[in-house]
Amino acid sequence: MHFLATVLVLLPGLVLGITVHETSHALTAKWLGDCYAQKMGRISLNPFRHLSLWGTLALFVLGFGWGKPVPVNLYNFKRPKLDYFLCSIAGPASNLLLCAIILGLLYLKPGKLIEAILIPIFLINGILAVINLLPIPPLDGSKIWPCIIPGMRPEVSGKWSVVWVGVLIVALYSGAIDKVILPVMNQMNRVLSNVSHYSPRPEGFPQVLIAPEGAYLKNHYVYQENGSDPNLYLFEFTIETPYPAEQLIAFLMTNLSEHNYHQLSYDFSDPNKPAEDCWKIRTEKNDKVYAWKQWWIDKEGEMVVVEVRYVSTANKRNAMQIAKVKLALVKDFGSSERSSEYKRLHPEEFKDIH
Numbered sequence: 327m328h329f330l331a332t333v334l335v336l337l338p339g340l341v342l343g344i345t346v347h348e349t350s351h352a353l354t355a356k357w358l359g360d361c362y363a364q365k366m367g368r369i370s371l372n373p374f375r376h377l378s379l380w381g382t383l384a385l386f387v388l389g390f391g392w393g394k395p396v397p398v399n400l401y402n403f404k405r406p407k408l409d410y411f412l413c414s415i416a417g418p419a420s421n422l423l424l425c426a427i428i429l430g431l432l433y434l435k436p437g438k439l440i441e442a443i444l445i446p447i448f449l450i451n452g453i454l455a456v457i458n459l460l461p462i463p464p465l466d467g468s469k470i471w472p473c474i475i476p477g478m479r480p481e482v483s484g485k486w487s488v489v490w491v492g493v494l495i496v497a498l499y500s501g502a503i504d505k506v507i508l509p510v511m512n513q514m515n516r517v518l519s520n521v522s523h524y525s526p527r528p529e530g531f532p533q534v535l536i537a538p539e540g541a542y543l544k545n546h547y548v549y550q551e552n553g554s555d556p557n558l559y560l561f562e563f564t565i566e567t568p569y570p571a572e573q574l575i576a577f578l579m580t581n582l583s584e585h586n587y588h589q590l591s592y593d594f595s596d597p598n599k600p601a602e603d604c605w606k607i608r609t610e611k612n613d614k615v616y617a618w619k620q621w622w623i624d625k626e627g628e629m630v631v632v633e634v635r636y637v638s639t640a641n642k643r644n645a646m647q648i649a650k651v652k653l654a655l656v657k658d659f660g661s662s663e664r665s666s667e668y669k670r671l672h673p674e675e676f677k678d679i680h
Contacts, residue, residue, distance in 0.1 A: 338443070339450030341373050343421055344393035347454060348376040350420035351396040351413060358409040360402035368396050395464055400480060410480045411473035414466045421455040424448075429517065445518060452514050456507060462494050537563045537651070538577045561653040571605075571636055574651070575618065578632055587622040587630060590668075590675060594621040594631075597668045614638040625678050629656040629665075 349371060352363035367375055381392035403409035428448040432441060458466040472478035497503050582589075593599045605616045616636040623629045631654040659665050669676055 336446050336450055339447035340454075341377070342447060343424065343451045343454045345371055345373040345376050346420045346424060347417040347458075348393050348396050350416040351398070354413045354416040355396065355398050358403055358413060360399050360409075360413075362399055362402070363396045366397060407473050407480060411470060414469040414473070417466050418455040418458045421451040421458075424451045425455070425514075432518070448518070449511070449514060452510065453507060456510050457503070460503070460506065462497070465494070536581070538574060561655065562651065564650050571616070571618075571634070574634065578634070578651075578653075579620075582622045582630060582632070585624070587624045590621040590623060590629075590672075592668070592672055592675075594629075594664065594668060597664075597671045610637075623659060623675070627659045627676075629659045630654070631656070 349369060352366075352368035355362070356364045356369060363369065370376075376393045378392055378394045381394075398410070398413055400406045400410040403413075425448050428444050428451075432444055432448075436444070459470065461467040461471045469480055472480045579589075589601070591601055593601050601620065603620070605618050608615050608617070614637070616638070618632075618634045620632045621629060622632065631652075633652045633654075635650045635652075637650065656665075660669065
């Protein structure tokens with residue numbers, strides 16, 4: 327169910343991205359002298375002219391999909407190599423243009439609902455642009471790079487297309503392509519954090535609430551004021567690469583210490599119980615969940631709740647550890663009955679707090 331929900335969220339961005347991508351190929355081919363795609367009705371923003379039946383079904387089964395390739399005859403071009411390059415690069419370029427347009431719209435702060443629609447479209451089109459630059463047939467990169475590299479000749483052949491599709495599937499599922507995609511996704515998420523509804527970070531938000539460099543963020547940073555408690559702000563991010571738990575915890579603890587926070591000695595949820603610096607294990611839907619939680623406070627009375635959850639999934643397709651990190655900033659530590667009880671039982675922890 328979770329997989330299907332994710333696919334449905336990403337589907338609009340994929341449909342739009344493929345439609346614009348293939349239309350750009352066809353339109354550029356026409357401008358450069360090859361009208362075959364135009365005669366086939368491929369210069370159209372009607373997605374049904376570009377979507378492949380098998381490519382669409384694969385999206386729901388395999389987690390990725392494709393459209394019908396635009397037929398191009400490079401011998402209709404006056405400058406075959408240059409024109410074929412321009413025609414091939416037009417697809418990824420159109421996806422990047424869509425990303426730029428969406429960033430402009432996000433910069434205007436259109437509201438949470440519109441952002442929820444635009445952000446997946448931005449991410450999908452960024453992925454389409456990057457993947458299509460890989461030199462693997464039938465991706466555009468297999469046509470682009472031969473036009474750039476001296477001595478190579480651009481060729482149009484479907485002889486080994488089935489074999490190359492198999493190679494592409496293996497590369498996707500083995501994680502080989504992740505080495506290209508994940509750094510790009512990380513940067514895209516950081517860009518989103520600067521233009522989306524939850525950014526810039528609220529005034530007074532300490533710099534301690536940041537994600538570690540080099541960690542791939544599944545979702546962009548979320549700085550969110552809790553509607554039920556005006557004193558509580560949330561900062562969340564998800565790491566989908568097998569980021570070392572010890573390294574992540576060490577980063578968070580070092581960051582808190584450097585910003586003059588100190589760890590509470592007792593469990594904030596149960597002030598009678600000493601704080602445990604350990605992982606707790608539980609099972610959720612056949613997945614093992616390892617949870618770690620700490621409470622830190624600074625001299626101004628602001629508290630940061632650090633919660634790290636590593637999910638070791640039983641899903642063979644996504645057999646990896648996923649780290650979900652939530653940091654909650656309580657602007658006024660003394661605003662709740664629980665904090666008052668904690669202060670009463672452990673006044674020594676607040677001797678430096680005014």
